[in-house]
Amino acid sequence: MSLVKTINLNSMFNYDSQSFKLFTKEIVDKIKELVGDKEYVIMEFCGTHTHEISRYALRSILPKNLELRSGPGCPVCVTAEEDIDYIINLVLENDLGVITFGDIVNVPGSVASLSYLRAMGKDVKVVYNPMESIKIAENNLNKNYVLVGIGFETTVPMLAHTLINIKQKGLKNLFYLSLHKLTPPATIALLNSNEVKLDGIIGPGHVSTIIGTKAWEDIAYKYKIPFVIMGFEPQDMLFGIYVLLEKIINKEYGVWNTYLRSVRYEGNKTALDLIFKVFRISSANWRGLGIIPDSGLELNDEFKEYDVKLRFPLTKEIKVRKTACRCGDVLRGAIKPYECPLFAKACKPSSPKGPCMVSSEGSCAAYYLYEMN
Amino acid sequence: MEKLVLLSYGSGGELMRELIEKDYLKYLSNPILDELLDSAVFELSGKLAFTTDSYVITPIFFKGGDIGSLSVYGTANDLAVVGAKPLFISLSFIIEEGLPIKDLHKILESISNASKGINVNVVTGDTKVVEKNKGDKIFINTAGIGVIEPNRDWRSRKVDVDDVVIVSGDIGEHGLYIMLERLGMKTDEIVKSDMGYVGSFVLPLLDNFEGIKFVRDATRGGVATVLNEIAYKYNVEIEIEEDLIPTKDWVLQASEILGIDPLYSANEGKVVIIADKSQAQDIINFLKKFELSANATIIGKIITNKKPRVYLLTKIGSRRILESLKGDILPRIC
Structure with missing residues (x-):
């Protein structure tokens, strides 16, 4: 029998704005009662939660002794310097065109960002839909392109779909760089490191929609920690935090789903099948966390011919230059964004020194934009 | 074959003259523009507002308008918000070679409708054509001039608490x-x-x-x-x-x-x-x-x-x- 308990939040969304505020007040009062004068630290893994917590100023209404720590759940942020440096070298050595998504072009590697490369006149294209890469490659048959795939379990199905189409069309000038990452292994790495003592975890809503609540069960039991999966509306999060606190205080551990509108125990089987039609599990390099075994995805044998690393091996070794950016520490929850010496001084959303300030899901950007009181 | 804008349209020669006399005047004719001098010449008095803007939107045609009407309204809006009644605007087209002539006509027609609708005249303009891939279909740069009646000039009013x-x-x-x-x-x-x-x-x-x-x-x-x-x-x-x-x-x-x-x-x-x-x-x-x-x-x-x-x-x-x-x-x- 599944130990996942479920609570129905669906009826909560027809409220008018006055009831919204009443609900907020009531649930915040209940949370205050639960917290009392004890100190608790809970972590939201997901970058969208980080963003919404800041956007709705939840910290300002929740008790100060309940700390919300941001984790490594922003896919752009966890992209390692080495990987940006690799793409830059790939372009400089082989004159490949790069096709990628919004934020990643502004992420600094240890020397430059892709947007710098674009300003130098290199072919760096930002698409909104990865399927656009096919059109670009078809229209420029004598140029080689690399599609840079980033994202957690949520985004991978879309890219897997793109790769299947690339193969069906037999394109010979479009290659793939998989920077995809899987969230449960990173959570394990964080819990193993013991750097931050966590009382409970706000489970990611979008990722869990794909992988299901079951993906978190083993972790919850092994580390004896409660996970509550939440949606992204402020009332979802407040209610979820309330449930999480109850579990912490009652010393219960396990996985609870408060995002029933979207998350199922088994996850989305169609999406999972699509992912593993194209990819297989590999290790991955996380900014701040280093190389974590089984936390990434590489193309499987059937799609290996599109692996840009196999097709265009680099001749130079990449040496990453150390910078003062402490994004890695922020991603592990070891420091808060404002504890980095660069925060809001040398590093701002308009001139980011690290990816946590680039992405709208990054905790540095969220703190800078919404919490600079 | 579909007629396209070619590089030679922007070279100042015969094709360009044809473009101006046939197409631009057809849609945008007014006494000042019709003189076809190097500058628009007119008299104005009072407090003037002067603005400039560039339009580089993708897609160039969209629901609710297109790059042509957008450049007219956008320029007129910048004048109106400071209290100026928009009178004259300039239009400078930077066209990427290969733009279908029918698209250019559509844009001109839309400029014509928009400017007539709000009573402004396009009084001067310019066209340059750039090589394929050196632009993105069409860019439009504008300038606009308007007159501010004294009672519409809000600049000296004090913004304060409780506003x-x-x-x-x-x-x-x-x-x-x-x-x-x-x-x-x-x-x-x-x-x-x-x-x-x-x-x-x-x-x-x-x-x-x-x-x-x-x-x-x-x-x-x-x-x-x-x-x-x-x-x-x-x-x-x-x-x-x-x-x-x-x-x-x-x-x-x-x-x-x-x-x-x-x-x-x-x-x-x-x-x-x-x-x-x-x-x-x-x-x-x-x-x-x-x-x-x-x-x-x-x-x-x-x-x-x-x-x-x-x-x-x-x-x-x-x-x-x-x-x-x-x-x-x-x-x-x-």
């Missing part, structure tokens, strides 16, 4: 719609740009209310960015309420899907107004009479004159800072 913040209608439409369009999403008829000429209500408003202290059209960067500009210009703290901000359902839905806050999304027919509290309700009643400002709403007020800052009271009752737009949400939307 109200008004938006002239539902926010965020142009930016979010263009984003959906660029994503290739199929959208309903109601999902479109809000592009329009704000002078239609701003100028009569200024004629009737001395309590109007500031007007700006909330284009790139959206309402949040304009509010921050106001906070810095007058060193005031502004507080707005999320619940009061008029927003269409499709905008909320699109913003949810795309992760873009409507407060940062561009508008092309909406203004932010700072007005004296004593006239606030009358101003709203007045604005409601005009089609483009029928949903005008008071969304907040100025709370102190101590430091430049904007706050948002969220829908759950918490309060946070509302920053101006940082970086890019969408390249090239207006």
Whole structure:
């Protein structure tokens, strides 16, 4: 029998704005009662939660002794310097065109960002839909392109779909760089490191929609920690935090789903099948966390011919230059964004020194934009 | 074969003369332009407003308008918000070779309709054609001149504590719609740009209310960015309420899907107004009479004159800072 308990939040969304505020007040009062004068630290893994917590100023209404720590759940942020440096070298050595998504072009590697490369006149294209890469490659048959795939379990199905189409069309000038990452292994790495003592975890809503609540069960039991999966509306999060606190205080551990509108125990089987039609599990390099075994995805044998690393091996070794950016520490929850010496001084959303300030899901950007009181 | 704009159209020779005499004059003819001199020559008196802008939007044709009408309204809007009645505009086309001539005609026709509709004349212009891949179909640079009647000049009025913040209608439409369009999403008829000429209500408003202290059209960067500009210009703290901000359902839905806050999304027919509290309700009643400002709403007020800052009271009752737009949400939307 599944130990996942479920609570129905669906009826909560027809409220008018006055009831919204009443609900907020009531649930915040209940949370205050639960917290009392004890100190608790809970972590939201997901970058969208980080963003919404800041956007709705939840910290300002929740008790100060309940700390919300941001984790490594922003896919752009966890992209390692080495990987940006690799793409830059790939372009400089082989004159490949790069096709990628919004934020990643502004992420600094240890020397430059892709947007710098674009300003130098290199072919760096930002698409909104990865399927656009096919059109670009078809229209420029004598140029080689690399599609840079980033994202957690949520985004991978879309890219897997793109790769299947690339193969069906037999394109010979479009290659793939998989920077995809899987969230449960990173959570394990964080819990193993013991750097931050966590009382409970706000489970990611979008990722869990794909992988299901079951993906978190083993972790919850092994580390004896409660996970509550939440949606992204402020009332979802407040209610979820309330449930999480109850579990912490009652010393219960396990996985609870408060995002029933979207998350199922088994996850989305169609999406999972699509992912593993194209990819297989590999290790991955996380900014701040280093190389974590089984936390990434590489193309499987059937799609290996599109692996840009196999097709265009680099001749130079990449040496990453150390910078003062402490994004890695922020991603592990070891420091808060404002504890980095660069925060809001040398590093701002308009001139980011690290990816946590680039992405709208990054905790540095969220703190800078919404919490600079 | 479809007729295309060729490099030679911009070279100053025979083809260009043909383009100007046949096509431009056909759509844009007026006594000043028809002289075809190197400069437009005219007489004006009074206080003048002078503005310039460039339009590089993709796609060039969209629901609610196109790059042609956008360049006319956008330029006229910049004049109208400072209280100027737009009179003359210039148009400079930078065309990428290969643009279908029929697209150029469509754009000229749209410019013609837009400028006639608001009584401005295109009095001078220029055309350059750049090689394929050196541009993106067509860029339009404009300049505009207008006259400010003394009673419409709000610049010296003092913005102060208790003044109200008004938006002239539902926010965020142009930016979010263009984003959906660029994503290739199929959208309903109601999902479109809000592009329009704000002078239609701003100028009569200024004629009737001395309590109007500031007007700006909330284009790139959206309402949040304009509010921050106001906070810095007058060193005031502004507080707005999320619940009061008029927003269409499709905008909320699109913003949810795309992760873009409507407060940062561009508008092309909406203004932010700072007005004296004593006239606030009358101003709203007045604005409601005009089609483009029928949903005008008071969304907040100025709370102190101590430091430049904007706050948002969220829908759950918490309060946070509302920053101006940082970086890019969408390249090239207006």
